[in-house]
Amino acid sequence: MAEKMTGAEMVVQALADQGVEHIFGYPGGAALPIYDAMFQQEKVQHILVRHEQGATHMAEGYARSTGKPGVVLVTSGPGATNAVTGLTDALLDSIPLVCITAQVPTNLIGSDAFQECDTVGITRSCTKHNYLVKSVKDLPRIMHEAFHIATTGRPGPVVIDIPKDVQFAVGEYIRPDLENFRHASYQPKVEGDLDAITAAVDLMLRAERPVFYTGGGVINSGPEASKHLRELAEITGFPVTSTLMGLGAFPASNPQWLGMLGMHGSYEANLAMHDCDLMINIGARFDDRITGRIDAFSPGSRKIHVDIDPSSINKNVVIDIPVIGDCGLVMEEMIRIWRSRTNQPRTEAIAPWWEQIKKWRAVNSFGFKNSETTIKPQYAIQRLYEATKGKDVYITTEVGQHQMWAAQHFHFEEPNRWMTSGGLGTMGYGLPAAVGVQVAHPDALVIDIAGEASVQMTMQEMSTAAQYRLPIKIFILNNERMGMVRQWQDLLHGGRYAHSYAESLPDFVKLAEAYGGKGIRCENPAELDAAIQEMLDYPGPVLFDVIVEKDENCLPMIPSGKPHNEIILPDTADIGSIIDEKGKMLV
Structure with a gap:
């Protein structure tokens, strides 16, 4: 039955009907009707952030760790523009967000009214879809469409821009049948073409040097997809590697795991990608940090690409067999077809391949x-x-060297435990993402592995953690440098460190105390274990300032634009030996 209510009440009711339990936001004049409606209910808890970028990253962390959409509420003008970085981050990493932005009244749109901006225009290129709600009659449909679009197909952020007069207007709200909800024109393909999957399995049955190249799409597909990946690896005997976003989909303790691949990936993963005769890409998008030089990327291989987004197929790399569909469903069908042909892994056929991989693995490319x-x-x-x-631990990161070291040296057995900014590389992501994860998992241990430069970009969200008694741990690797910037200045700019040193860092211990948390500082390796335990034992938010080696390089490393077999390893990585006096690469 239809109920009469205001537009603001419709927003809150739609959130409740969608099963939303938490929303991250910051109030402002144009959003006050929604905030007033929020105040008068108890189903949806609002988390007050300190900056709208923080709200979007919190929603990303919440979504990534739960598989549910993250929800954001901000006001017009600067509220919306401050959210743009997080929206773009979510778009590139395929994170489902619904961001509700308030707007000036419809009669003032286009008049340069106070705190007016063209939110739909600004966010068109950084969202999966966006709406300007012009009538309260459309609001219920739009609210539910937004959740459907954000969470189905390739996930992503959706913006709903709601003018203030629409929030005040009264209309009819009808609860939809969410189990059978369909969009007239948006119907993503989830079941892969059977002939294409069969052709892919046929190639897998003939391969001698195969590798599974997996990505965040496996995690986005849900926990069943990770189970299917593990089963597929077991029945084939093939090695498995992953992008930064896919860590945890396959257990790091499994002997078939090659480690992360790409610019700072393992030697064995990158060489396997370079020398394989069959690459099975499941839920990854061939981004530049993985491929290196395109014309030298895996030059002798046949390529299978499983992806739910048709636009990713042949976008960067030409594919032999594309399979458009949900990763989990496609892998389930691959398993069925494989088992109909054989019940045995291809152990004998690929034994020489595994012998080669063992030789690469013996290099110990993550050694130091x-x-x-x-x-x-x-x-x-x-x-x-x-x-x-x-x-029960969840890890978020900021962006930089510490992010890559975390990916190399912290090992994940399960999906949804690793939250990081991949495609956009957003400094300041990790702290608010940790807040979002902790809101979703109040009894879990949530740690942000951070750098002292990156963490300062959203440090104000420590106040949010303190307000809501969220015991997040911020593990800062403090080298007093913008470490990755400094490393690239060594590589490409002759060691000219233009503004990559931090000459006026805060006292993080005092800063933690100022926010109502605990501060710890450690610079002696012999005292590190005890200090870590002190951090873990403290029941509130902690800033742990770990003073580390200032000029350590993050290795291995494939220089930008180079093929996988030109990887720089730790034992050969004297930076001065690979550049000339003008900063030009010698390898």
Whole structure:
């Protein structure tokens, strides 16, 4: 039955009907009717952020760790524009968000009214879809369409821009049949073409040097997809690697795991990608951090690409067999077809391939020279991993060297435990994302592995953590440098460190205390384990300032634009030996 209510009440009711439990936002004049309606109910809890970018990253962390859409509420003008970075981040990493932005009254749109901006125009290129609601009659349909679009097909962010007069207007709200909800024109293809899947399995049955190249699409598909990936790897015997976004879909402890691939991926993963005769891409998009130089990328292989987004097929790399569909459903069908042909992995046929992989693995490309006097950043993450092993732990990161070290040295057994900014590389992502994860999992251990430069971009969200008593742990690898920038300045700019040093860092211990949390500082390797335990034992938010080696390089590394077989390894990585006096690459 239809109910009469205001547009603002419709927004809140639609959120409740969609099963939304938490919304991240910041009020403003144009959004006050919605906030007033929010105040008068208890089904949806509002988390007050300190900056709208923080709200979007919190929603991303919430979505990535739960598989549910993250929801954001901001006001018009700067409220909407501050959310753009997070929306773009969610678009590139395929994270389902619904962002409700308030707008000035419809009669003032286009008049340069106070806090007016063209939100739909601004967000057109950084959302999966967006709406300007012109009538309260359309609002219920749009609200539910937005959730459908954000969460189906390739997930992504959707913006709903609601003028203030539409929020005040009264209309009829009809609860939809959400189980059978369909959009007239948006109907993503989820079941892969059977002939294409059969052709893919035929190639897999003949391959001698195969590799599974997996991505965030496996995680987005849901927990069943990760189970199917594990079964597919088991019945084929093929090695498995992953992009940064796909970590956890396949267990790091499994002997078939090659580690992450790409610019800072493992030697064995990158060489396997380069030398394979069959690449099975499941839920990844061939981005530049993975492919390196396109014309030298996996030059002798046949390529299968499973992706729910048709626009990703042949976008960067030419594919032999494209399969458009949901990763989980396609892998389930692959398993069925494989088992109809054979019940055995191709152990004997690919034995020489595994022997070659073992030789590459023996290089120990994530190795480093430890120190008894200075904390190496890799060692810090290793000790953090050992201290948290077996706990209900979720990891977020900022962006930079620490992010890559975390991907290399913190090992994930399950999906949805690793939240990081991949495609956009957004500094400041990790702290608010940790807040969002902790809201979703109040009893879990949530740790942001951070850099001292990146974490300062959204440091104000420590206040949000304190207000809601969220015990997030911020594990700062403090090298007093913008580490990745400094590393590239070594590589390409002759060691001219233009503005990559932080000469006026805060006292993070005092800063934590100022926000109502706990601050810890450690610079002695012998004291690190005890300090980590102190961080874990504290029942509130912690800023842990780990003083690490200042000039450590993040290796291995494939220089930008180089093929996988020109990877720089730790034991050969004297930066001065690979550039000339003008900063030109010698390899």
